[in-house]
Amino acid sequence: MNDTAEPETAEPDNALHQTRTGLDRDHLKRAFLDNLFYLQGRFLEVATTNDLYQAAAYTVRDRMLERWIKTAQTYKKTNARTVCYLSAEFLLGPHLVNNLVNLGILEAACEAGAELGLDFDAIVEAEEEPGLGNGGLGRLAACYMDSLATLQIPAIGYGIRYEFGIFDQVIVDGWQTERGDTWLRTGNPWEIPRPKLAFPVGFGGHTEHYTDTQGALRTRWVPSLVVNGVAYDTPIMGYGVGNVNLLRLWKSEAPESFDFQAFNVGDYYGAVHEKMEAETISKVLYPNDEPVAGKELRLKQQYFFVSCSLQDMLRLQLGIAWDLDSFHEKFAIQLNDTHPSLAVAELMRLLMDEQLMDWDQAWHITTNACHFTNHTLLPEALETWSVELFERLLPRHLEIIYEINRRFLDQVRVHFFGDEARVARMSLIDEGGGRRVRMANLAAVGSKAINGVAALHTELLKNTVMRDFYEMWPEKFHNVTNGVTPRRFVAVSNPRLAALITETCGDDRWLSDLTCLKQLEEQAEDHALQTAWREVKTAAKQDLANWLGKHAGFTPDPETLFDVQAKRIHEYKRQHLNLLHIVWLYEQIKQSPNVELTPRTFIFGGKAAPGYFMAKLIIKLVNAIGEVVNNDPQVNGWLRVLFMPDFNVKNGQRLYPAADLSEQISMAGKEASGTGNMKFSMNGALTIGTLDGANVEIRDEVGHDNFFLFGMTAPEAQQRQAEGYRPWEVYHGNHALKSAVDLIASGLFSHGDTELFRPLTDNLIHSDPFMVLADFQSYVDCQHEVDRAYRAPHHWHRMSILNTARMGKFSSDRSIQDYVDKIWHAAPLPIDL
Ligand code: M8P
Numbered sequence: 060m061n062d063t064a065e066p067e068t069a070e071p072d073n074a075l076h077q078t079r080t081g082l083d084r085d086h087l088k089r090a091f092l093d094n095l096f097y098l099q100g101r102f103l104e105v106a107t108t109n110d111l112y113q114a115a116a117y118t119v120r121d122r123m124l125e126r127w128i129k130t131a132q133t134y135k136k137t138n139a140r141t142v143c144y145l146s147a148e149f150l151l152g153p154h155l156v157n158n159l160v161n162l163g164i165l166e167a168a169c170e171a172g173a174e175l176g177l178d179f180d181a182i183v184e185a186e187e188e189p190g191l192g193n194g195g196l197g198r199l200a201a202c203y204m205d206s207l208a209t210l211q212i213p214a215i216g217y218g219i220r221y222e223f224g225i226f227d228q229v230i231v232d233g234w235q236t237e238r239g240d241t242w243l244r245t246g247n248p249w250e251i252p253r254p255k256l257a258f259p260v261g262f263g264g265h266t267e268h269y270t271d272t273q274g275a276l277r278t279r280w281v282p283s284l285v286v287n288g289v290a291y292d293t294p295i296m297g298y299g300v301g302n303v304n305l306l307r308l309w310k311s312e313a314p315e316s317f318d319f320q321a322f323n324v325g326d327y328y329g330a331v332h333e334k335m336e337a338e339t340i341s342k343v344l345y346p347n348d349e350p351v352a353g354k355e356l357r358l359k360q361q362y363f364f365v366s367c368s369l370q371d372m373l374r375l376q377l378g379i380a381w382d383l384d385s386f387h388e389k390f391a392i393q394l395n396d397t398h399p400s401l402a403v404a405e406l407m408r409l410l411m412d413e414q415l416m417d418w419d420q421a422w423h424i425t426t427n428a429c430h431f432t433n434h435t436l437l438p439e440a441l442e443t444w445s446v447e448l449f450e451r452l453l454p455r456h457l458e459i460i461y462e463i464n465r466r467f468l469d470q471v472r473v474h475f476f477g478d479e480a481r482v483a484r485m486s487l488i489d490e491g492g493g494r495r496v497r498m499a500n501l502a503a504v505g506s507k508a509i510n511g512v513a514a515l516h517t518e519l520l521k522n523t524v525m526r527d528f529y530e531m532w533p534e535k536f537h538n539v540t541n542g543v544t545p546r547r548f549v550a551v552s553n554p555r556l557a558a559l560i561t562e563t564c565g566d567d568r569w570l571s572d573l574t575c576l577k578q579l580e581e582q583a584e585d586h587a588l589q590t591a592w593r594e595v596k597t598a599a600k601q602d603l604a605n606w607l608g609k610h611a612g613f614t615p616d617p618e619t620l621f622d623v624q625a626k627r628i629h630e631y632k633r634q635h636l637n638l639l640h641i642v643w644l645y646e647q648i649k650q651s652p653n654v655e656l657t658p659r660t661f662i663f664g665g666k667a668a669p670g671y672f673m674a675k676l677i678i679k680l681v682n683a684i685g686e687v688v689n690n691d692p693q694v695n696g697w698l699r700v701l702f703m704p705d706f707n708v709k710n711g712q713r714l715y716p717a718a719d720l721s722e723q724i725s726m727a728g729k730e731a732s733g734t735g736n737m738k739f740s741m742n743g744a745l746t747i748g749t750l751d752g753a754n755v756e757i758r759d760e761v762g763h764d765n766f767f768l769f770g771m772t773a774p775e776a777q778q779r780q781a782e783g784y785r786p787w788e789v790y791h792g793n794h795a796l797k798s799a800v801d802l803i804a805s806g807l808f809s810h811g812d813t814e815l816f817r818p819l820t821d822n823l824i825h826s827d828p829f830m831v832l833a834d835f836q837s838y839v840d841c842q843h844e845v846d847r848a849y850r851a852p853h854h855w856h857r858m859s860i861l862n863t864a865r866m867g868k869f870s871s872d873r874s875i876q877d878y879v880d881k882i883w884h885a886a887p888l889p890i891d892l
Contacts, residue, residue, distance in 0.1 A: 078090050078093060079121040079122075079125075080121065080122055080125050082122065082162070082163075082164050082167060083167055084167045084170045084171045084174070085171075087118060087164070087167055087168055087171040088171045088174060088175060090118045090121065091114050091115060091118045091171065091175070092114075092175075094113075094114040094117040094118050094121075095110060095111070095114035098113065098114065098117055099113055099114055101114075103175065103176075108181055108182060108184075108185045109185050109245050111177060111182050111185070112155070112182050112183075112185035112186055113245070113246065113248055115155060115168075115172075115182055116154070116155055116186075116248035116249065117248050119154075119155065119158050119159060119162070119164075119168075120158075120248060120249060120294070122162055122164070123158065123162070123294045123296050123303055124294065126296070126301050126302070126303045126890065126892070127294045127303040127305075129301065129890055130301065130302050130303045130304070130890045131305075133888060133890055134213045134888060135379065137888060138379050138380075138389070139213045139885075139886070139888045140213065140388065140389060140390070140391060140883070140884070140885045140886065141213040141214060141215060141375075141389060141390055141391070141885075142207060142212055142213065142214040142215075142390075142391045142393065142878075142883055142885055143214070143215050143216075143217060143368065143372060143390050143391065143392045143393065144200060144203060144204070144207070144214060144215070144216045144217065144393050144395065145217050145218070145364075145365065145368055145392060145393065145394055145395060145399035145402060146196075146197070146200040146216065146217070146218050146395035146396075146398070146399065147218060147219060147360065147361060147364065147395070147396075147398035147399065148191060148192030148193060148196055148197030148200060148218065148344070148395075148398075149189075149191050149192060149197055149200045149201050149204070149216060149218050149306060149308070150190065150191060150192030150193075150194070150197035150198040150200070150201050150225075150708060151188070151189045151191065151201045151293075151306075151708070152188050152189075152198075152201065152547065152707075152708030152709060152711075152712070153183070153186040153188045153708065153709055154186065154249045155182075155183055155186050156183055156551045157205075157546065157547050157551050158296050160298070160546055160550050160551055161205075161208075161209075161296040161297060161298045161299070161546060162296060163299060186709075187241075187242045187244070187245065188242065188707060188708055188709050189224060189242050189247070190224035190225040190240055190242065190344075190707055190708075191218065191219070191220075191221050191224045191225075191308075191344060192224075192225065192344070193225060193344070193346065193347070193348045193627065193666075194348055194626065194627045194666075195434075195626075195627075195732075195733065195734050195735070196348070196395065196396060196434050198543075198708065198734060199395075199512075199541055199734060199871075200216065200218075200395055202542065202543050202544045202547075202734075202871040203871055203874070203875060204216045204295045204304065204306060205295065205297075205298070205544040205546060205547065205871065206542070206544060206870075206871040206872045206874065206875040207295075207297075207304055207875055208295050208296060208297030208298075208300070208302050208303065208304040209297040209298045209299070209300060209302075209544075209546075209571065209872060210297075210872060210875055210876065210879070210887055211297060211300055211302045211887040211888055211889050211890070212875065212879060212883075212885050212886075212887055212888075213304070213885070213888055214304045214305075215304065215305045215306075215307055216295070216304070216305070216306040216307065217307055217308075217309075217364065217367075217368035217371070218306070218307075218308050218309075218364060219308060219309055219341050219344075219360060219363070219364045220250075220291045220308035220309060220310045220341055221341055221342070221343060221344040222243060222310075222341065222342050222343065223239050223240050223241070223242075223342060223343040223344065224240045224242055224344050225240060225344055225346055225666065225707070226238060226239065226240055226346055226666070226669070227239070227240055227705055228666050228704055228705040228706070229704065229705070230678070230682065230702060230704050233678070233679045233682030233683055233686070234675065234678065234679050234682075235666070235667050235675050235678045235679075237346075237669050249293050249294075250291045250292065250293050250308075251291070251292045251293075251294075252289070252290075252291050252292075253289070253290040253291070253292060254289060256289070256290040256371075257287045257288060257289045257290070257312075258287065258288050258366070258367045258370040258371065259285050259286070259287060259288075259314065260285065260286050260287070260288055260311075260362070260363050260366045260367060261280060261282025261284065261285050262282055262283070262284045262285075262286070262359065262362075262452055262453070263282055263283035263284050263451065263452060263454075264280065264281045264282040264283040264284075264454065265280075265281055265454060266278050266279065266280050266281070266454055266455050266458060267279045267281060271415065275415075275417070277411075277412065277415070278411070278412055278455065278458070279412065280408070280412060280454070280455035284333065284336070284337075285314060286311050286312065286313060286314070286337040286340060286363070287311070287312045287313065287314050287315075287337070288309040288310070288311060288312075288363060288364070288366070288367035289309065289310045289311075289312055290307050290308075290309060290367075290371070291307070291308045291309070291310055292305055292306070292307050292308075293305075293306040293307075293308070294306075298546050298570060298571060299570070299571055300889065300890065301889070301890035301891060301892040302888075302889070302890045303890075307368075307371065309341065309363065309364050309367040309368070310341050311337055311338060311339075311340035311341040311363055312337060312338060313333065313334040313337040313338065314337075339356065340356070340359050340360055340363050341360070341363070345357050345360075346666070346668055346669055347668040347670070347671075348440070348627060348629075348668065349437065349439055349440040349668075350439075350440065350441075350442050350443075351670065353445075353448075355448060355452065358444055358448060358449075358452060358453075359452065361398055361399065361401055362401050362405070362452070362453060362456075364399070365399050365401045365402045365405050366401075366405050368399075368402075369402060369405055369406050369409055370409065372386070372390050372392075373386070373409060373414070375389075376389055376390070383410065383414055383416070383424065384420075384424075386424050386428060387423075387424045387425075387427035387428035390428055391428065391430065391882070391883040391884070391885060392428045392429045392430065393430050393431075393432065393878070393882075393883070394429060394430065394431045394432065394502055394506065395432055395434075396432060396433065396434045396435075397431075397433075397441070397442045397498035397499050397501075397502050398442070400431070400442075400498045400499070400501050400502035400505070401453075401456065401498075401501075402429060402505075403425060403429055403463070403501055403502065403504070403505030403506070404453075404456040404459045404460055404463070404501070404505075405456065406421075406424070406425045406428065406429070407421050407422065407425055407459050407463070408455055408456065408459055410424060410425070412455070418462075422463075425505055426505055426506065426507055427507055428507075429502075429505050429506040429507065430506050430507055430508040430509075430510075430882050430883070431502040431503060431505075431506040431508070431509050431510070432509075432510050432511075432512065432539075433499065433509065433510070433511055433512075433520055433524075433525070433731075434512055434731050434732075435731050436516065436519055436520065436523060436524055436728070436729070436731065437631065437729065438524075441497070441498075441499055441524065442498040442499065443489060443495040443496060443497050443498060444495060444496050444498065445493055445494070445495050445496075446488065446493075446494040446495060446496060447493070447494075449496055457496075460487055460488075460496060460501060461488075463487065463501070463504060463505070464486060464487040464488060467485075467487070467504050468482055468485070468486060471485050471531065474531055475530075475531075481527055484527055485500065485527045485528065485531075486500070487500045487501050487504065499524070499525075500528075503525065503528045503535075506535070507535070507882075508535055508536075508537055508881070508882045509525065509528070509535050509536055509537070510536070510537040510538060510539045510881075510882065511536075511537075511538050511539075511731070512538075512539065512540065512541045512731050512732040512752075512753075513538070513540050513541060513731060513732035513733075513752045513753040513755070513756060514538050514540060514755065514756055515728075515750070515751070515752060515755050515773065516538075516731040516732055516752060517536065517537070517538035519728060519773065520536075521536055537881050537882060539874055539877045539878055539881065539882070540732065540753055540756055540868070540869075540874065540877075541732040541733075541734050541737070541753060541869075541871075541874060542734075542737065542868075542869050542870050542871035542872070542873050542874035542875075543734050543737045543738050543741070543869060543870070543871055544870070544871045544872075545569070545570060545573050545741060545870050546570060547712070548712075548715060548737075548738045548741060548742070549570075549741055549742065550570060551712065552711075552712035552713075552715055552716055552742075553595075553599060553715065553716035553742055555595045555598055555599065555716075556595050556599075556716060556742060556743065556863075557570075559591055559592065559595050560576065560579065560863070563578070563579055563582060563588060564576070564578045564579065565578075571872070572867075572872075573866065573867040573868075573869075573870035573872065573873070574867030574868075575867070576863060576864050576865070576866060576867055577864055577865070577867060578864075579860055579861075579863060579864035580860075580861065580864045580865070582860070583857045583860040583861050583864065584857060586853070588860065589852075589853060589856040589857065589860070592743065592856050592859065592860055593852070593856055596716075596717075596719070596743060596859070597617055597618075599716035599717040599742075600617035600621055600717045600719075601617045602713065602716075602717065603615075603621070603713050603714065603716075603717035604616070604617050604717075606713055607662075607701060607703065610703075610704060611701055611702065611703055611704060612701075613689065613699075613701075615660040615662075615699055615701060616658070616660070616699075618658070619657075619658040619659055619660045619699070620657050620658065620659045620660070620719045620720060620845075620849050621659075621660050621662060621717055621718050621719045621720070622659050622660065622661045622662065622718075622719065622720040622722065623661075623662045623663075623664075623714055623717075623718040623720065623721060623722065623739070623744070624637050624661075624662075624663050624664075624665075624722035624724070625662070625663070625664035625665055625703070625706050625711065625714050625735060626664075626665050626706075626733075626735050627665050627666060627667075627668075627674075628665045628666065628667040628671075628674040628675075628677050628678060629671075629674060630673055630674070630677075630828065630829050631725055631726055631729040631730070631829045632724070632725050632729075632730065633724050633725060633726060633829055633831055633834075634663060634665070634677050634681070635677055635680070635819065635823070635831055636724055636831045636834065636835065636838055637661070637663075637722055637724065638677070638680055638681065638684060638803075639796070639799045639800070639831070639835060640835075640838060640839055640842055641661055641684060641688070641698070641700060642684065642799040642802055642803060643795055643796075643798075643799045643839060644656065644659075644697075644698055645684075645687075645688055645694055645698060645802075646795075646798060646799065646802065648693065648694045648697055648698065649693065649694065652693065656697050656698075656846060657845075657846040657849045657850055658696060658697050658698070659697070659698060659699070660699040660700075660701065661698075661699065661700045661701065662701050662702075662703055662714070662718075663678075663681045663700075663701070663702050663703065664702070664703040664704075664706035664710065664711075664714060665678075665706050666705075666706060672818070673818065673819065673822070676816065676818060676819050677819070678702065679815075679816075680803070680808065680816055680819065681700065681702045682702050683808040683809055683815075683816075684700050684808050685699075685700035685701060685702065686808070687807065687808050688700050689701075711735075711738070715738045715739055715741075715742045715744070716742050718739050718742065718744040719744060719745065719849065719855075719859075720744060720745055720746075720747060720767075720845060721735070721736060721739030721740065721744040721745065721746045721747070721748075722747060722748075723735070723736045723746050723747070723748035723749070723751070723752075723754050724747065724748060724749055724769075724770070724834075724838065725749060725751045725752070725829075726749070726751070726770075726776060726829040726830050726831075726834070727749045727750050727751045727770060727771055727772050727773040727775070727776050728751065728773035728776055728777065729751060729829065730751045730752040730754075731752055732752040732753045733751070733752040733753055733754065734753075736748065736752070736753060736754055736757055737753065737757065737866065737869040740757055740761065740862045740863070740866055740869070741862075741863060741866045741869070742863070743859040743860070743862055743863045744859070744862070745765065745766070745767060745845070745848075745855075745858055745859060745862060746758075746761075746766055746767065746862075747767040747769065747838075747841055747842065747845055748766070748767070748768065748769075749768075749769065749770040749771075749834070750768065750770070750772050750773065751773070753869070756868065757866075757869070760865045760866070760867075760868050760869075761861060761862050761865045761866075762861060762865070764858075765858040765861050765862055767841050767842075767844060767845050767848075768841070769834065769837040769838050769840070769841035770834040770837050770838065771830065771833060771834060771837075776830055776833075779830070779833065780830075784827070784830065784833065786823060786824055786825065786826065786827035786830075786832045786833070787824050787825060789832040789833055789835070790823075790824050790832055793832075793835065793836060795835075795836075795839065796832060796835045796836070800820050800823060800824065803816050803819070803820055804816065804817060804820040
């Protein structure tokens with residue numbers, strides 16, 4: 060455990076060393092061939108694409124390591140305040156091109172590849188992405204790691220090294236099926252295992268109380284099972300700077316001595332079984348983006364990575380200071396949703412039980428170190444765990460939570476005298492039904508700051524799920540609107556657009572200050588720019604079309620409007636609203652073949668949680684409609700419907716550049732922020748959307764004339780539900796809507812089977828919890844406006860340019876700067892190159 064964060068090599072500085080650090084084409088070539096030979100044991104003529112990829116990856120990694128060491132040394136020397144971003148998910152996406160861009164050597168690498176006669180694109184394609192997240196929340200964590208390094212803020216990301224990330228989605232007969240993700244099969248050149256940097260993590264057992272030598276009452280936890288968390292480090296390169304931060308992911312293992320202990324007493328099977336149990340903890344990512352009741356292993360995962368991370372922070376602090384009094388000055392801990400909120404109880408335990416601190420000081424440190432981000436208002440996504448499970452798995456933490464709660468509720472009673480209903484709502488324990496621990500309340504009580512992820516979301520948070528907390532501590536609440544990194548989502552994914560922007564703006568400063576895109580505004584009317592803009596978009600559409608031709612059954616026509624909805628499949632995101640519009644269009648064309656329409660290709664992408672029946676049925680419906688529409692010669696000059704399989708970061712990078720229209724059509728008040736909305740808009744897609752999440756701010760930025768708005772507002776939706784929403788009345792009152800729903804129910808898209816989609820149509824007519832029917836007419840009317848606008852190309856391209864030009868606010872650099880200013884109060888620490 061004496062291993063430190065920084066690798067321990069001296070700094071060689073001679074010509075030979077250049078092979079490992081030189082950034083020019085010739086050094087890259089030499090290094091690549093060396094790595095191919097010495098690491099893969101191959102030479103060019105016999106190397107597989109994977110060999111070439113591995114050699115390329117090591118060549119790039121070598122160039123990062125020198126900066127990484129320098130960064131770690133500087134951070135340590137200056138004892139800088141360090142942001143620790145705790146997240147159960149980091150959805151990183153492929154590393155290779157991203158690191159080339161951030162190092163500023165993409166061009167040199169392409170040239171080196173060309174001179175060696177290599178197919179650069181094929182090498183890039185060979186990378187398996189680490190899919191260690193479900194969707195927006197995990198991808199946000201990855202964007203934030205990129206921006207922290209770019210803004211030169213000392214930071215460590217802490218999470219879990221899942222052996223199996225999010226499943227691969229394969230469509231069979233129109234249905235989603237899941238395949239295990241084997242991203243580690245060919246090795247991971249980007250990570251550095253640190254087998255000596257490991258921490259014990261206990262589970263189960265009991266607690267014992269004793270009096271220490273000073274006469275103080277103390278508690279000792281005696282767990283019944285101990286596993287080891289081993290560190291795996293991935294360097295995170297900032298863009299255009301020398302800073303390389305650290306992503307430290309924990310893998311669970313049985314302690315070395317483990318099996319022998321049991322073997323000695325003759326329980327061989329038990330020993331092997333427990334070893335397996337230890338390794339299970341980091342085995343697989345839960346593929347849900349909401350809690351599934353009773354998943355004990357998930358609570359184990361959460362505690363496992365939180366405990367390892369906090370022990371690591373304590374180790375780092377004790378390596379530079381005599382005591383832990385200033386722990387909260389050294390570290391700003393950010394809890395990415397409630398998944399790491401056990402950190403509050405675990406830090407208290409470590410400080411009191413292991414470091415022998417008293418309650419008040421431990422509480423002072425904990426509540427000044429922790430900060431909490433809430434990402435969702437959906438009641439079903441708020442995490443709670445049964446007290447019974449806690450008692451069994453984390454008995455000491457339950458004691459601590461009870462004590463936090465006792466002290467906290469005393470405060471509540473002083474603040475809101477006589478309001479016992481409020482006390483019950485704010486309690487860390489939900490006493491209704493089976494007793495449960497409320498993780499959001501634990502995070503809120505234990506944190507110095509609480510933030511929402513978009514302006515509307517933060518307001519709703521303050522007025523609904525966290526209202527009581529807001530009324531008690533208004534000063535704790537902040538908004539930090541999400542952002543995405545323009546390095547990955549423009550420079551890496553859309554190099555043609557990046558080149559055009561750089562050419563138009565005169566330099567590439569926009570990549571580190573996205574507000575520079577404003578310069579494009581002056582030329583939004585310019586026909587030359589519009590023409591170039593259109594050519595870039597069409598080329599991206601052609602690339603996507605070619606890919607879809609290989610992977611999704613047919614090649615769409617790049618001359619049609621590409622209308623894209625790509626995100627997790629969820630009823631609140633309303634993919635079925637999109638589908639109702641498509642069915643309505645289909646009927647229009649069938650009834651009057653001369654109807655004036657803009658030819659469109661509708662592209663869907665997204666994974667459904669494996670146990671979420673309705674989401675899987677929606678995927679089936681997309682494919683079923685596609686099968687009919689795409690095979691009907693009467694309509695398929697106007698209308699095509701495609702499902703892009705296996706939407707992940709890599710495939711997202713193919714989609715964002717190629718979209719003309721971005722579908723952001725969630726029921727108002729349900730999507731906390733959204734980040735896909737930003738990625739599309741940055742790449743020049745126009746948005747059709749509701750006033751939900753960050754759409755509100757996107758529309759304000761790009762201009763109301765350059766955004767297709769429809770649907771109820773959040774207060775309108777709320778009011779309508781309060782008055783008693785009756786979807787069947789909407790259904791019977793709107794002929795177009797009724798015939799679209801009826802056509803789905805008729806079996807036309809299911810080979811005559813009138814039962815297949817009934818759960819969906821019945822749900823819409825009789826319950827419609829996300830008010831799809833209520834927004835249908837407004838959506839169809841708005842889509843009509845989209846059609847008209849697309850038929851005026853200059854107008855459309857002007858709007859498209861303005862969308863990109865005005866996206867400066869949605870860089871994750873701005874988000875991170877907001878966190879730094881409002882919440883972390885950290886300072887940049889530049890690393891000289
Ligand atoms: C919640 C979980 C709850 C229990 C168990 C597992 C879970 C996994 C994920 C989530 C979760 O909240 N997921 C989200 S929140 N996914 C998202 O995309 C959300 O966060 C994004 C980043 O802030 C927002 O842009 C999205 O609007 C929001 O839905």
